Amino acid sequence: MIGILLAKFKQFIRSPWTFVIFTGMSIVMALIFGGSTGPTNLKIPTYTEQGVDNSIKDILEVEETMEFSYMTEEEVRERVSTGKAELGVILKEDSYQLVVGVDSFNAGLVEQAIASAYMERNLEQQILEVSGLTSTTEQEAFIEDMKEELSSPVFDLDSKSFRGEGAFVYNSNLQHVFGFSLFFVIYTIAYNVLPILIEKRGGIWDRMILSPIKKWEMYVANLIYSFVTGYIQVVVTFLVFRYLVGIDFNGRFVETLLLLVPYVFAIVSLAILITAIAKTVQQFNAILPIVAVSMAMIGGAYWPIEIVYSEILLMIAKIDPLYYGMQMLTGATVYGHPFQEIFVPLSVLVLMGVVMTGIGIHLMERRHV
Amino acid sequence: MIELVNLTKEYKNVKAVKNLSMFIERGEIVGLLGPNGAGKSTAISMLSSLVEPTSGDVRFENSSIIKNPSKFRKIVGIVPQEIALYEDLTAEENLHFFGRIYHLRGAKLKQKVEEVLEQIGLSDRRKDVVKKFSGGMKRRLNIGVAMLHDPEMIIMDEPTVGIDPQSRNYILETVKRLNEERNMTVLYTSHYMEEVEFLCDRIYIMDKGDLIASGTKEEIKKILSSENTIAIKADRFNKEFLDALQNHPSVNRITIGEREVLIIVPRAVNMFSEVIKIAEEYGIELVSVDNKAPTLEDVFLHLTGRALRD
Numbered sequence: 001m002i003g004i005l006l007a008k009f010k011q012f013i014r015s016p017w018t019f020v021i022f023t024g025m026s027i028v029m030a031l032i033f034g035g036s037t038g039p040t041n042l043k044i045p046t047y048t049e050q051g052v053d054n055s056i057k058d059i060l061e062v063e064e065t066m067e068f069s070y071m072t073e074e075e076v077r078e079r080v081s082t083g084k085a086e087l088g089v090i091l092k093e094d095s096y097q098l099v100v101g102v103d104s105f106n107a108g109l110v111e112q113a114i115a116s117a118y119m120e121r122n123l124e125q126q127i128l129e130v131s132g133l134t135s136t137t138e139q140e141a142f143i144e145d146m147k148e149e150l151s152s153p154v155f156d157l158d159s160k161s162f163r164g165e166g167a168f169v170y171n172s173n174l175q176h177v178f179g180f181s182l183f184f185v186i187y188t189i190a191y192n193v194l195p196i197l198i199e200k201r202g203g204i205w206d207r208m209i210l211s212p213i214k215k216w217e218m219y220v221a222n223l224i225y226s227f228v229t230g231y232i233q234v235v236v237t238f239l240v241f242r243y244l245v246g247i248d249f250n251g252r253f254v255e256t257l258l259l260l261v262p263y264v265f266a267i268v269s270l271a272i273l274i275t276a277i278a279k280t281v282q283q284f285n286a287i288l289p290i291v292a293v294s295m296a297m298i299g300g301a302y303w304p305i306e307i308v309y310s311e312i313l314l315m316i317a318k319i320d321p322l323y324y325g326m327q328m329l330t331g332a333t334v335y336g337h338p339f340q341e342i343f344v345p346l347s348v349l350v351l352m353g354v355v356m357t358g359i360g361i362h363l364m365e366r367r368h369v
Numbered sequence: 370m371i372e373l374v375n376l377t378k379e380y381k382n383v384k385a386v387k388n389l390s391m392f393i394e395r396g397e398i399v400g401l402l403g404p405n406g407a408g409k410s411t412a413i414s415m416l417s418s419l420v421e422p423t424s425g426d427v428r429f430e431n432s433s434i435i436k437n438p439s440k441f442r443k444i445v446g447i448v449p450q451e452i453a454l455y456e457d458l459t460a461e462e463n464l465h466f467f468g469r470i471y472h473l474r475g476a477k478l479k480q481k482v483e484e485v486l487e488q489i490g491l492s493d494r495r496k497d498v499v500k501k502f503s504g505g506m507k508r509r510l511n512i513g514v515a516m517l518h519d520p521e522m523i524i525m526d527e528p529t530v531g532i533d534p535q536s537r538n539y540i541l542e543t544v545k546r547l548n549e550e551r552n553m554t555v556l557y558t559s560h561y562m563e564e565v566e567f568l569c570d571r572i573y574i575m576d577k578g579d580l581i582a583s584g585t586k587e588e589i590k591k592i593l594s595s596e597n598t599i600a601i602k603a604d605r606f607n608k609e610f611l612d613a614l615q616n617h618p619s620v621n622r623i624t625i626g627e628r629e630v631l632i633i634v635p636r637a638v639n640m641f642s643e644v645i646k647i648a649e650e651y652g653i654e655l656v657s658v659d660n661k662a663p664t665l666e667d668v669f670l671h672l673t674g675r676a677l678r679d
Contacts, residue, residue: 007462011457015457203450204453210445211442
């Protein structure tokens with residue numbers, strides 16, 4: 001088995017072009033579609049009416065993904081109407097108004113942030129009223145103490161549902177890094193599994209069967225090689241975006257790399273299944289793009305699956321490994337879900353991997369003794 | 370040493386091999402001859418335990434290869450019709466790889482690789498990647514890989530397809546030498562008569578899945594003992610002349626080439642004067658009319674009515 005692996009890696013070093021091309025493609029495509037020149041915040045033109053106290057502004061300042069820039073009401077409306085901004089905000093004393101130019105994913109997100117800022121401000125005011133404190137210094141000290149206490153709550157709260165509370169968060173950079181990486185790695189892996197078909201037709205496989213080497217060693221060596229090259233490709237892509245482009249994966253970079261393992265395994269087994277079904281290299285070359293592109297479209301690689309409402313497409317997505325790959329990666333990074341919630345898509349991928357490997361090898365073996 | 374007993378392989382509704390029975394003794398070179406699609410490669414795949422027969426058995430030293438292939442696999446080397454090599458690796462790396470899968474290691478592996486490179490005449494090209502080799506060199510390395518583990522028997526499936534005459538001679542000489550020096554048993558399939566005539570002690574001829582003749586070269590040629598092959602040469606032939614020959618009651622078979630026509634006629638018939646008479650009648654200027662010694666090609670023509678490379 002070691003001999004087969006050594007031969008494979010020697011060949012890889014001699015002609016690494018498939019790997020290089022698809023790694024390059026996933027990086028370039030994610031850069032182009034994600035517009036990734038660094039971490040970007042959502043810039044929101046904001047007008048504040050008279051009477052709005054500064055605590056609202058202070059609360060909104062803390063938002064990491066949004067940047068509220070203050071200007072006149074006319075400027076806000078002008079920016080939105082000319083398309084320079086997706087939406088604008090008019091903050092009033094006890095309410096707010098969103099100025100929406102186009103229906104965007106971010107409108108809900110901004111509204112949620114502003115609504116909770118008002119709620120927080122109102123809560124503070126009510127508490128202060130009940131407290132009976134009159135001097136501003138005392139009130140500020142009280143609020144300070146209260147915030148400190150709240151930062152170490154008595155109870156930990158765990159979210160249990162995978163999609164959160166129905167609202168979805170869209171992070172363009174991560175969406176495209178994940179989407180294109182998971183998409184292009186299908187090609188790299190598949191073209192590394194394809195030599196099984198070529199070796200079978202070319203007689204190398206027969207030579208190995210007649211040798212003392214065990215059949216399982218032949219399969220395992222090929223699968224390990226395909227897995228490792230596929231995994232390295234996605235890791236390289238993620239490293240480029242983490243350290244060169246500066247996307248921080250919301251602090252869960254290592255988890256993201258680990259979550260790739262079941263996805264890459266599932267894709268290796270899918271490639272085995274395709275290789276087993278295709279009788280010739282030409283057939284393989286015809287089947288692969290159809291499968292890969294369909295998987296990417298249905299699984300949410302090109303656009304977030306959350307904007308798909310067709311029940312049929314969502315149902316088909318449930319048999320698409322890429323869908324579960326995206327669910328895991330966005331779940332871990334964008335939504336910050338704990339492991340328990342990522343366990344379901346992870347298990348489905350492992351199950352898919354085992355089933356497809358089993359069927360694929362069975363189909364491949366039908367010819368031989 | 371090996372015996373094939375009523376071996377049949379059926380794919381869907383096509384019988385690739387029909388009730389094939391043959392044997393190979395230790396130290397023999399046996400030829401399996403037939404045109405493309407005759408069933409030679411399928412027969413070899415079944416013999417080498419790579420393909421399961423639909424019915425029948427292959428026996429090696431009184432045990433079934435189909436049921437227990439491991440004993441036979443240890444002593445056999447196979448040279449497939451395709452170039453079964455890694456094109457991106459060098460000749461030496463290919464030999465090292467295939468040596469390793471036969472559990473050769475260290476000094477033993479190195480020594481065997483040296484030995485094989487020497488035998489196939491590629492010592493000075495050992496560091497070149499296979500994709501830069503000529504067809505002949507690839508074929509030689511293809512054979513070399515099969516010899517690494519010192520097999521007692523080697524099965525060669527058309528090992529000279531598509532190569533230049535020089536490389537072909539080199540391969541044929543190598544096979545002959547292996548047989549003579551190491552008493553290696555060889556099963557050699559080909560659709561080149563001259564190769565089989567040069568190499569083989571005994572010959573099996575297949576056509577369309579059937580075994581149509583078998584025996585030593587002499588025995589097979591005796592099939593034609595009651596007939597003569599006459600070679601007629603001219604600068605050109607016309608249709609009338611060829612029709613007249615074809616319709617002549619004494620002509621059993623006819624093969625038409627551009628400047629040569631072969632006819633098979635009963636030995637008792639004197640066809641020379643007949644041929645000259647017909648040529649004069651249809652205005653053909655003959656170059657020569659010869660009585661040819663029968664070849665295996667003639668035998669195949671006699672048995673099937675087709676030339677071997679049809």
